[in-house]
Structure formats: C-alpha cells, structure tokens
Amino acid sequence: MRRHPPTLRALLLPGAxxxxxxxxxxxxxxxxxxxxxxxxxxxxxxxxxxxYDLVGxxxxxxxxxxxxxxGLGAYTTGILxxxxxxxxxxxxxxxxxxxxxAALISIPFFRLRGAYFSLATFxxxxxxxxxxxxxxxxxxxxxxxKILAGNRVLPMYYVTLxxxxxxxxxxxxxxxxxxxxGMKSIREDEGVARDFGVPTTRIKAQALVISTVLPAALGGLxxxxxxxxNPGEVFxxxxxxxxxxxxxxxxxxxxxxxxxxxxxxxxxxxxIWTRFEFLQGAMLGLVVVLVGLFMPGGIARxxxxxxxxxxxxLKEDDS
Amino acid sequence: MDxxxxxxxxxxxxxxxxxxxxxxxxxxxxxxxxxxxxxxxxEFLMLGGFFAFLGYDRLGINPxxxxxxxxxxxxxxxxxxxRVMIRPLALRKEHVxxxxxxLVTLGAALIxxxxxxxxxxxxxxxxxxxxxxxxxxxGTLVLPSLKLIMFGLVVLLMxxxxxxxxxxxxxxxxxxxxxxRRGAQLSGVNVAAINGIAFGLGTFLAAAAGALEVIHSxxxxxxxxxxxxxxxxxxxxxxxxxFAGVTLGGMIIGLSESIVGYFTPAWGQTVAYLLLVGILxxxxxxxxxx
Numbered sequence: 241m242r243r244h245p246p247t248l249r250a251l252l253l254p255g256a257x258x259x260x261x262x263x264x265x266x267x268x269x270x271x272x273x274x275x276x277x278x279x280x281x282x283x284x285x286x287x288x289x290x291x292y293d294l295v296g297x298x299x300x301x302x303x304x305x306x307x308x309x310x311g312l313g314a315y316t317t318g319i320l321x322x323x324x325x326x327x328x329x330x331x332x333x334x335x336x337x338x339x340x341x342a343a344l345i346s347i348p349f350f351r352l353r354g355a356y357f358s359l360a361t362f363x364x365x366x367x368x369x370x371x372x373x374x375x376x377x378x379x380x381x382x383x384x385x386k387i388l389a390g391n392r393v394l395p396m397y398y399v400t401l402x403x404x405x406x407x408x409x410x411x412x413x414x415x416x417x418x419x420x421x422g423m424k425s426i427r428e429d430e431g432v433a434r435d436f437g438v439p440t441t442r443i444k445a446q447a448l449v450i451s452t453v454l455p456a457a458l459g460g461l462x463x464x465x466x467x468x469x470n471p472g473e474v475f476x477x478x479x480x481x482x483x484x485x486x487x488x489x490x491x492x493x494x495x496x497x498x499x500x501x502x503x504x505x506x507x508x509x510x511x512i513w514t515r516f517e518f519l520q521g522a523m524l525g526l527v528v529v530l531v532g533l534f535m536p537g538g539i540a541r542x543x544x545x546x547x548x549x550x551x552x553x554l555k556e557d558d559s
Numbered sequence: 560m561d562x563x564x565x566x567x568x569x570x571x572x573x574x575x576x577x578x579x580x581x582x583x584x585x586x587x588x589x590x591x592x593x594x595x596x597x598x599x600x601x602e603f604l605m606l607g608g609f610f611a612f613l614g615y616d617r618l619g620i621n622p623x624x625x626x627x628x629x630x631x632x633x634x635x636x637x638x639x640x641x642r643v644m645i646r647p648l649a650l651r652k653e654h655v656x657x658x659x660x661x662l663v664t665l666g667a668a669l670i671x672x673x674x675x676x677x678x679x680x681x682x683x684x685x686x687x688x689x690x691x692x693x694x695x696x697x698g699t700l701v702l703p704s705l706k707l708i709m710f711g712l713v714v715l716l717m718x719x720x721x722x723x724x725x726x727x728x729x730x731x732x733x734x735x736x737x738x739x740r741r742g743a744q745l746s747g748v749n750v751a752a753i754n755g756i757a758f759g760l761g762t763f764l765a766a767a768a769g770a771l772e773v774i775h776s777x778x779x780x781x782x783x784x785x786x787x788x789x790x791x792x793x794x795x796x797x798x799x800x801x802f803a804g805v806t807l808g809g810m811i812i813g814l815s816e817s818i819v820g821y822f823t824p825a826w827g828q829t830v831a832y833l834l835l836v837g838i839l840x841x842x843x844x845x846x847x848x849x
Binding site: 362 | 590659663672785792826829833844
C-alpha cells in the first residue's frame with residue numbers, strides 16, 4: 241500500500257499533545273505536579289504494554305509473566321541502591337539480571353506452545369512473589385524494601401517518557417527487521433516457519449530477552465521513584481494482567497496499539513475512580529469484556545480509528 | 560513427630576488436593592474442549608461458596624446437601640457464560656481468539672470479584688460455615704470425620720464425572736472434541752453445543768469445590784484470581800488433556816502444601832510453583848501429558 245505523507249493540518253493536534261506533555265512541568269499551574277504524577281504512571285504502564293507486545297503481538301506468545309522482569313528490576317535496583325550503588329549502576333544490573341533470567345527461562349518455557357506457555361508464565365509471577373516474600377534477608381520479605389526517599393517527580397517524568405519513546409522506536413525497528421519477520425512467521429505458523437529454516441528457538445529467546453530490557457529499567461526506576469516496594473505489589477496479579485490487557489485493547493501487533501490501549505484504559509480508570517463510589521472494578525471489567533467481544537483487533541484496528549491514523553501517517557502495514 | 564501428626568498432615572493434604580483436583584478438572588475440561596483459558600474459573604468457585612454460605616446462613620440448609628443443590632445452578636450459569644461470552648469468538652483466527660478470550664474472561668473475573676465484594680459490604684468478609692461433627696476414634700488415632708465425609712463427597716463427584724465421560728454420548732463427545740476438534744466435527748458431533756456443555760460442567764465442578772471450601776475453610780471475594788492461577792498450575796503440571804494427570808497434580812499440590820507448610824509455613828505456598836517449574840523442565844507436557 242502506498243503511504244501518503246501526513247498533511248500539516250492533520251499533524252497539528254498530535255503535535256500540540258506532544259508539546260503539551262513536554263512543557264507540562266514548566267507550566268505555572270499548581271496542579272501540574274498531580275498531572276505529572278498521573279502521567280508518569282501512564283508512561284510506565286504504556287512502556288510495559290509496549291514491551292509486552294514484542295512477545296505478545298509480534299511473536300504471538302501471550303506472556304502473562306511479563307511483570308516478572310519489572311519486579312526483578314525493582315528489587316535488583318532497590319537492593320543495590322541500599323548498598324550504595326548509584327542508580328545508573330542499579331539499572332544496568334537490573335537489565336542484566338532480567339536479561340539473564342529471560343535467557344535462562346526461554347529454554348524450558350518456549351518448549352511450551354500457545355496456551356501452555358501463557359499458563360506457565362502466569363505461574364511464574366506467583367512463584368516470584370512467594371520467593372521474594374520468603375527471601376527475607378535479601379528482600380525484606382512481606383514488609384517490603386525501603387530506600388532513601390527523595391523528590392524525584394521531575395526526572396522520573398522525563399525519563400519514563402523517554403523510555404516509552406525508546407520502547408516504541410524498538411517495536412517499530414524490530415517489526416521491520418529480519419528478526420521481526422521471523423517473529424511474525426512464528427506467530428502465523430510456527431511449524432511451517434521451522435520447516436522453512438527459520439531458527440525458531442533462537443528467535444524466541446532473542447525476542448524474550450529484548451522484551452525484558454524496558455520492564456527491568458522501569459522496575460528499577462519505579463523503586464527509585466516510589467521509595468518503597470513489596471512483593472504483593474510488584475509481582476501482583478493485577479499489575480501482571482494490566483499491561484497485557486492494555487496492549488490487547490489498543491491493538492496487539494501494532495506499534496501504536498499499546499499506547500492507545502493504555503491511554504484508553506488508564507484514562508477510563510481515572511474517570512471511573514473519581515466519578516463513582518462503588519463497583520469501579522466491575523465497570524472496568526465490563527469495558528474489557530466488551531472490547532474482547534466486539535473489537536477483535538483492538539481499538540487501533542477500528543475503521544474510524546484506522547482512517548484517523550492514516551491521516552496522521554501512522555497507519556501500519558498490518559501483517 | 561508422631562503418627563498422629565503425620566496422619567493429620569496426610570489427611571489435610573489429601574483433602575486439600577482432592578478439592579483442588581475437583582475444580583482443576585473443571586478448568587481442564589473447559590480448556591480441553593474449547594481451547595480457552597478461562598480466567599474467571601476461580602470466580603465461579605468463589606460464587607459457589609457464596610451461594611452455599613447463603614443457603615446455610617439464610618435458609619438453614621445442611622451444607623452437605625448444598626454441595627448437591629448449588630452446582631446444578633452453576634451448570635446453567637456456565638452454559639450461559641459460554642453462550643454469551645465465548646461463542647461469539649469462535650470464528651476468529653487462532654491467536655486473535657486466544658487474546659479475545661483472555662480479555663473477555665479477565666473482564667468477567669473483574670466483574671464477578673467486584674460485584675461479590677460490593678454485595679458483601681457490611682457483612683463478614685470471609686464467608687465460612689462453622690460446621691462441626693465429633694471426631695472418630697480408631698484405636699489410638701483420632702480421625703476428623705468432617706474431612707472424611709468431604710473426601711467421600713469429592714470421590715463421589717469424581718466417580719460420577721468419570722462415569723459420565725466414559726458411558727454417555729455427551730461425555731464421549733466431550734472427549735472426542737478434546738482429542739480433535741475437526742475430527743469430532745467431521746463425525747457429526749455438534750461442537751458448539753459440546754463447548755457450552757463443557758463450560759457448564761466445568762463451572763459445575765468449580766461451584767462444587769466452592770461449596771466444599773466454605774465448609775472446611777473460608778471463601779472471600781478476592782480468592783478468585785489466585786485460585787485460578789493455582790488450578791492452571793495443576794493442570795499444566797499434570798498434563799493438559801489428561802484427567803488422571805490433573806488429579807495427580809492436585810494431589811501433589813495438596814500434599815506438598817500440607818507437608819512443607821508444616822515444617823516451614825512460609826514455603827508451603829511456594830512449593831506448588833517451584834514444583835511446576837521443575838516438572839516442566841523435565842516434562843514440557845506435564846506428568847501424564849501426551
């Protein structure tokens with residue numbers, strides 16, 4: 241399909257949004273801190289959804305244990321930070337730990353196909369929660385891990401934003417690469433791909449390792465920002481399922497999908513929590529059900545949304 | 560450690576494992592037939608427990624009788640759930656269908672959890688039937704008769720299920736669809752109807768487990784998702800598609816939780832997940848999977 245360059249007028253709105261997000265910390269309104277904090281968490285979720293979708297969307301393996309790498313990063317950075325290692329060192333160690341862990345588990349876990357894989361990765365979340373809970377000396381157990389507090393709202397805002405942009409760039413680049421082609425062929429039919437000489441085992445391991453870099457870094461930053469973590473939070477089942485739901489809601493397999501899904505679900509959540517007193521979870525659940533039933537490809541593949549994306553020059557080849 | 564303590568641990572483990580197996584069999588049945596990971600399965604257990612509690616608390620019905628009254632209601636609920644939520648997804652591409660089904664059942668789980676929590680505002684959070692029967696004494700051993708009766712009920716339900724799957728047309732059709740969807744369809748099995756029946760049966764078993772759970776421990780609105788996860792572990796461990804494997808998996812988890820939990824309480828809950836990962840390393844298709 242031929243791509244048309246976006247018109248200047250069409251770029252006005254998204255351009256304004258990007259400028260507004262960049263300029264937010266310097267606006268003279270007092271409420272900016274509140275919005276910065278909200279948006280920081282939004283960027284974090286979007287980054288998790290985006291990196292999940294490398295494996296979930298391009299490779300077609302629904303990894304319900306994506307949050308494990310976030311939790312590993314959170315604890316690695318937290319523990320090292322308390323030992324006096326600076327943040328950058330902690331984040332680097334987090335990425336290494338998560339990557340090594342991913343490489344290690346990719347061998348047994350990717351022997352499982354389809355739903356088996358989802359089941360086993362989901363169990364991994366609970367396993368990690370229990371293990372961190374029980375390794376009291378290292379992690380502080382269920383009473384959590386504290387680090388020295390500080391006001392980190394401003395740097396966190398820009399760092400998470402930059403990481404989100406990097407995640408989207410990674411998804412875009414991987415999607416167009418040889419590796420991405422291999423991943424898509426595995427998604428469509430793994431048996432055929434292998435018979436045609438696609439090195440499926442290596443590609444799956446590579447995809448998983450790449451997908452862990454961002455959650456590990458975000459996990460470390462999360463500890464640094466929040467100052468306190470506990471196993472039930474960073475390895476929580478709701479936190480595990482949220483990025484997956486966001487990616488699927490927005491449009492799994494598209495670069496823009498997870499971002500749209502996060503904006504939609506996170507925005508909706510905020511709206512529901514501030515407007516209604518009861519049954520917020522049920523309303524959220526209802527929306528998730530309706531999307532699952534009536535929007536098989538997610539929001540980004542709806543006709544109207546596709547047209548809007550096309551005007552912005554953001555429509556992707558969906559293959 | 561004396562004989563009495565060992566016996567207690569084994570009885571607790573076997574009973575816990577039997578209740579796990581019962582609900583996990585339901586989940587395995589649903590997965591086997593429809594290929595859907597039903598993330599709302601644990602919620603049906605929770606609701607089954609709630610209904611049993613209400614039946615005992617408000618209507619004064621004997622809890623063991625409720626184990627037979629509540630599940631049929633849930634058969635209808637499960638059938639309706641499949642009809643409304645799962646059947647519309649049937650014609651989608653494989654990985655799209657898996658994703659849609661994950662969303663739909665996850666959303667449903669959130670709804671059930673929140674509505675149950677809302678409905679129990681102002682009442683006790685943990686629902687439990689404080690049922691008591693005197694213990695049996697055999698020689699020097701004290702046997703908890705309540706647990707023995709419950710175990711008997713689980714065995715009865717499982718025997719019924721085994722009979723149903725082996726000797727009725729619908730049961731054989733369920734097995735056929737589990738083995739090969741297309742093959743069953745070609746032989747004239749109404750696959751759509753069997754899907755609905757499998758969901759109904761699976762939900763039936765979850766509700767039965769829930770009704771048993773409120774008798775010997777308790778149920779609260781938040782147990783759903785963690786329990787679903789545990790059942791998923793059990794069926795993967797035992798081998799998807801193998802009902803004997805699921806029973807074995809449930810027993811392994813129940814016994815290991817009971818025995819490890821006695822020595823180190825903190826690791827009792829962890830051991831299930833460690834075992835799962837360990838078993839998958841050796842046998843990627845589970846203990847008895849093909």
